[in-house]
Amino acid sequence: MLGASFTLLTVFASCSKDDPELVEEQELITAVELKFTSANTAAQTVRWTLDTNSTPSIVLQSNTQYQVAVSFLDESDPADVEDITEEVKEEADEHQVFYEFSGVSLDFSSADSDVLDSNNNPLYVNSVWNTNASGSGTVRLYLIHEPLTKTSSNRSGFGGETDVEVDFTIVVQE
Amino acid sequence: MKYFVCFLLLAVYWPTAINGQSCEYQLEGQVIDLHDNLPIFGAVVAIEGTDLFGQTDEEGNYNITGLCKGFIRISVTHALCDTIERNINLRSNTKLNFELEHHINELNEIVLSENEIRRISASVNESKLNADQLTRLSNQSLSETLNTLVGVSSLKTGSSIAKPMIHGLYGSRVAIIANGMRLQDQEWGADHAPTIDLNGFESVQVIKGAAALKYGGDTAGGMIVLTPEKKGIKDSLYGSSVLNGVANGRGGSGSSRLTKTFSNGYYVSGQFTAKQFGDRQAPDYLLTNTGLKETSIGIALGRTKIQTGWEFNYKRFQNETGILRSAHIGNIGDLLRALESNVPLRIDSFDYDITSPKQQALHQNLQVTYFDQLSDETKLKLDYNVQLSNRKEFDVRRGNRSDRAAIDLTLQTHEFLGSLERQKRFNWDFEWGINGVFQDNYSNPETGVKRLIPDHQRYQLASFITGKYSPSNLFLWEWGLRADQIFLNAQKFYDTTDWKQRGYELDFAEFEQKDFGTQLLVNPKYNFTNISGQTGISVQLKEGITSTFSYILTQRAPNVSELFSDGLHHSLAAIEYGSLNLGKETSHKLILGIKKESKVFSFGFDPFLNSINDFIYINPSGVELTIRGAFPVWEYQATDVLMWGIDAYVSIRFSDQFSYDANAAYTYAQNVTENKPLISTPPLSLFQQLSYTFTPSKIEIQLAHRLTARQNRFPNTNFLVNQLELGEISEREVDVSTPPDTYQILDLYFSLPLSKQKKLKSSLRFIIQNLTNVTYNDYLNRLRFYSSELGRNIQLQLVLNY
Numbered sequence: 001m002l003g004a005s006f007t008l009l010t011v012f013a014s015c016s017k018d019d020p021e022l023v024e025e026q027e028l029i030t031a032v033e034l035k036f037t038s039a040n041t042a043a044q045t046v047r048w049t050l051d052t053n054s055t056p057s058i059v060l061q062s063n064t065q066y067q068v069a070v071s072f073l074d075e076s077d078p079a080d081v082e083d084i085t086e087e088v089k090e091e092a093d094e095h096q097v098f099y100e101f102s103g104v105s106l107d108f109s110s111a112d113s114d115v116l117d118s119n120n121n122p123l124y125v126n127s128v129w130n131t132n133a134s135g136s137g138t139v140r141l142y143l144i145h146e147p148l149t150k151t152s153s154n155r156s157g158f159g160g161e162t163d164v165e166v167d168f169t170i171v172v173q174e
Numbered sequence: 175m176k177y178f179v180c181f182l183l184l185a186v187y188w189p190t191a192i193n194g195q196s197c198e199y200q201l202e203g204q205v206i207d208l209h210d211n212l213p214i215f216g217a218v219v220a221i222e223g224t225d226l227f228g229q230t231d232e233e234g235n236y237n238i239t240g241l242c243k244g245f246i247r248i249s250v251t252h253a254l255c256d257t258i259e260r261n262i263n264l265r266s267n268t269k270l271n272f273e274l275e276h277h278i279n280e281l282n283e284i285v286l287s288e289n290e291i292r293r294i295s296a297s298v299n300e301s302k303l304n305a306d307q308l309t310r311l312s313n314q315s316l317s318e319t320l321n322t323l324v325g326v327s328s329l330k331t332g333s334s335i336a337k338p339m340i341h342g343l344y345g346s347r348v349a350i351i352a353n354g355m356r357l358q359d360q361e362w363g364a365d366h367a368p369t370i371d372l373n374g375f376e377s378v379q380v381i382k383g384a385a386a387l388k389y390g391g392d393t394a395g396g397m398i399v400l401t402p403e404k405k406g407i408k409d410s411l412y413g414s415s416v417l418n419g420v421a422n423g424r425g426g427s428g429s430s431r432l433t434k435t436f437s438n439g440y441y442v443s444g445q446f447t448a449k450q451f452g453d454r455q456a457p458d459y460l461l462t463n464t465g466l467k468e469t470s471i472g473i474a475l476g477r478t479k480i481q482t483g484w485e486f487n488y489k490r491f492q493n494e495t496g497i498l499r500s501a502h503i504g505n506i507g508d509l510l511r512a513l514e515s516n517v518p519l520r521i522d523s524f525d526y527d528i529t530s531p532k533q534q535a536l537h538q539n540l541q542v543t544y545f546d547q548l549s550d551e552t553k554l555k556l557d558y559n560v561q562l563s564n565r566k567e568f569d570v571r572r573g574n575r576s577d578r579a580a581i582d583l584t585l586q587t588h589e590f591l592g593s594l595e596r597q598k599r600f601n602w603d604f605e606w607g608i609n610g611v612f613q614d615n616y617s618n619p620e621t622g623v624k625r626l627i628p629d630h631q632r633y634q635l636a637s638f639i640t641g642k643y644s645p646s647n648l649f650l651w652e653w654g655l656r657a658d659q660i661f662l663n664a665q666k667f668y669d670t671t672d673w674k675q676r677g678y679e680l681d682f683a684e685f686e687q688k689d690f691g692t693q694l695l696v697n698p699k700y701n702f703t704n705i706s707g708q709t710g711i712s713v714q715l716k717e718g719i720t721s722t723f724s725y726i727l728t729q730r731a732p733n734v735s736e737l738f739s740d741g742l743h744h745s746l747a748a749i750e751y752g753s754l755n756l757g758k759e760t761s762h763k764l765i766l767g768i769k770k771e772s773k774v775f776s777f778g779f780d781p782f783l784n785s786i787n788d789f790i791y792i793n794p795s796g797v798e799l800t801i802r803g804a805f806p807v808w809e810y811q812a813t814d815v816l817m818w819g820i821d822a823y824v825s826i827r828f829s830d831q832f833s834y835d836a837n838a839a840y841t842y843a844q845n846v847t848e849n850k851p852l853i854s855t856p857p858l859s860l861f862q863q864l865s866y867t868f869t870p871s872k873i874e875i876q877l878a879h880r881l882t883a884r885q886n887r888f889p890n891t892n893f894l895v896n897q898l899e900l901g902e903i904s905e906r907e908v909d910v911s912t913p914p915d916t917y918q919i920l921d922l923y924f925s926l927p928l929s930k931q932k933k934l935k936s937s938l939r940f941i942i943q944n945l946t947n948v949t950y951n952d953y954l955n956r957l958r959f960y961s962s963e964l965g966r967n968i969q970l971q972l973v974l975n976y
Contacts, residue, residue: 161504
């Protein structure tokens with residue numbers, strides 16, 4: 001009996017262990033890109049990444065219409081950049097892109113090229129922005145996961161969990 | 175006083191007579207209590223040097239046959255008392271009675287059942303729950319059950335996850351000892367409920383401080399000791415079943431236990447519990463995704479003789495716990511919306527489904543125990559156990575990944591505990607032992623989420639010696655010393671930028687192992703030498719009044735969460751970081767106890783004082799910007815802490831039928847270095863209960879009242895966030911500090927015995943918790959921001975004993 005107990009002791013394990021594997025993170029979003037196109041001006045791409053110390057700046061003309069496309073990227077491995085926007089579009093029912101503005105008056109709506117969910121609610125990955133008078137302020141971009149409702153005029157109304165919330169400075173010039 | 179101990183142990187073996195000796199003599203008699211002449215059940219009267227023994231029945235009578243003529247040495251043993259010896263010269267059939275005396279500082283009333291609970295520490299007062307009380311709480315988790323004891327609170331994460339807290343300390347500072355070995359199940363996690371089912375045990379004792387050094391020297395809070403039933407040495411088959419139907423959650427549980435014992439000492443015992451309920455109900459709304467599924471199996475096989483015995487014990491515990499859906503938030507903006515809402519933001523209709531966020535745990539425990547009374551003075555006990563604990567946490571994830579765990583930890587522990595106990599004389603008792611632990615944690619990378627806790631191994635070797643000196647019933651002195659050597663070896667990935675920013679590149683360059691560019695594989699190694707000790711006395715002042723005083727020193731090495739934590743906690747909306755700079759904690763605790771016990775009026779008053787140097791805790795340290803916006807950052811750091819408190823109870827027996835019990839607990843905890851209160855300190859709590867038993871029907875009614883006061887001592891950990899609302903950016907304060915108001919709850923308990931036949935005893939119980947459906951929040955519930963606590967819960971319980 002005594003002997004049995006002691007032999008069990010020798011099961012004291014793993015002499016050499018393998019090093020742990022590096023985790024391949026799959027849902028990380030490390031960068032957000034906004035691409036602005038309009039009839040009269042050159043295309044503008046503004047990027048937000050974790051490393052930028054200053055808030056990125058968007059410069060738009062007043063009283064102009066812009067086509068705006070948002071991209072969510074995983075650049076944690078620069079050699080293998082993942083476009084998370086595809087997953088967002090595939091799960092249109094569970095996601096919502098939204099914008100809120102302060103300091104400037106701007107209207108945005110769904111673009112023709114936008115993705116609709118199964119109830120025909122716009123996702124706003126592709127949107128149309130109509131600038132009004134000049135001014136400067138902030139635009140906050142949201143990516144909402146599992147919103148409670150798909151129709152709302154502000155962030156609070158959507159509910160759900162925020163996966164992305166980034167600020168851009170916006171300047172609307174004459 | 176000639177007789178101090180309950181049992182006399184006859185250790186001397188006088189040579190038996192030569193062949194031709196007549197061996198047909200009989201020894202019989204009765205064992206009774208010295209004070210009140212009541213019979214003692216379950217005492218073992220043994221003839222030293224032979225296999226002959228007898229056990230006293232319910233009338234205290236024993237009977238031994240087949241004895242040889244001549245000098246014999248008789249020993250009398252009982253679970254609660256020390257052994258007693260007596261020599262006689264047997265010349266004919268003899269009738270011999272024994273009178274036993276319990277220690278004054280142990281139970282005052284003799285419990286006439288097989289389930290006597292042996293005290294673990296004599297110089298620190300214990301709180302305990304016996305089998306009957308455990309049955310009543312059979313449907314609840316361990317922590318919820320212990321909550322009823324004075325000085326014990328629960329740190330909760332929602333309604334189904336609770337961890338025990340003793341004197342304001344929890345996690346690695348509280349150990350759970352089951353069947354003589356420590357439960358190893360990632361107890362460092364504040365949201366890791368203990369993976370153990372109380373239904374497999376006969377009694378629960380709570381010891382404040384590390385008064386039982388045998389099991390560990392690092393538990394400044396205390397120890398919770400779970401003891402299985404003692405098996406008798408006779409032919410028997412018995413068991414019990416408890417069936418619970420629970421209205422809140424529309425579920426229930428069933429638990430059954432069966433034990434077969436043989437007169438040659440063999441026994442086999444099995445236990446099975448299954449529990450399930452769906453979404454729980456708060457008074458004003460349903461708590462979506464708060465269901466629970468749990469199963470637990472245990473098998474024990476062994477042999478117990480008086481001198482020696484062994485046991486194999488296997489337990490398997492598995493559960494799946496839903497976490498309130500509305501508690502899963504993305505960022506501070508989400509938290510603000512939750513704080514401002516009176517109801518959870520997501521309420522679906524009732525179902526039993528458990529979806530993300532949720533936890534899954536599987537814990538297996540295989541234990542081998544052996545004991546041997548090597549000589550009349552010395553007893554050897556060996557325990558070896560293997561525990562395998564897997565924990566998975568599921569988050570709400572994108573891309574159909576909600577079914578893949580975000581955290582997947584497998585903890586494997588091998589532990590050995592050997593002790594040698596020597597009872598040198600009536601007055602002195604020593605125990606010396608060795609404890610060895612090997613533990614390995616594997617953090618599965620298949621989750622696709624950066625590991626919250628890294629892969630690591632822990633090697634621990636400890637030795638302890640404890641002693642007790644009791645020259646009379648009136649005085650006892652207890653002491654102990656323990657030394658632990660711990661080696662921790664981890665392998666963790668750090669972001670290269672983080673590693674540099676935190677200064678680790680300078681301080682811990684020797685840990686760097688491999689560079690992966692943006693990530694660095696680091697191999698931290700730590701060695702700790704911890705010393706712990708305890709000394710205490712117990713003095714009987716007057717008839718029925720006992721005073722105890724104990725000083726306890728504990729040292730605790732930082733756990734893996736405190737050292738290596740790294741990540742975002744969704745429901746807490748905080749980023750937590752461990753610190754490689756942490757060292758061990760040293761705690762000095764003084765516990766005073768004054769206790770009066772008598773038939774009519776009993777009370778207890780236990781103040782304590784606890785000073786902890788280099789106390790490790792988590793504290794806000796700044797703000798970090800992420801893709802979800804800004805988050806408060808909390809970091810583990812060390813500080814000096816001073817705590818004191820009082821546990822008190824009172825018990826009045828107006829008559830055999832009518833009684834009143836009350837208890838109160840208060841804890842004061844101050845972060846001395848920062849000169850502010852310590853977070854998550856349990857507030858003042860009061861409990862009182864009126865019980866009435868009808869005769870002769872034995873119907874029992876109990877009304878209980880609980881009050882938990884508002885915690886007015888708390889640190890301000892609020893922070894500011896920029897919210898964009900109605901075209902304006904404004905700074906908002908996020909109030910996560912303010913504790914909820916005082917609340918009071920009433921519980922009603924009703925018990926009706928159904929049948930009293932010897933073979934089958936059954937009773938029906940009716941339990942209503944939160945009788946008046948009060949809406950309240952608990953400060954120690956980390957998810958209190960998202961919902962209120964449970965509303966009224968009506969339970970029906972059927973108990974069968976066979």
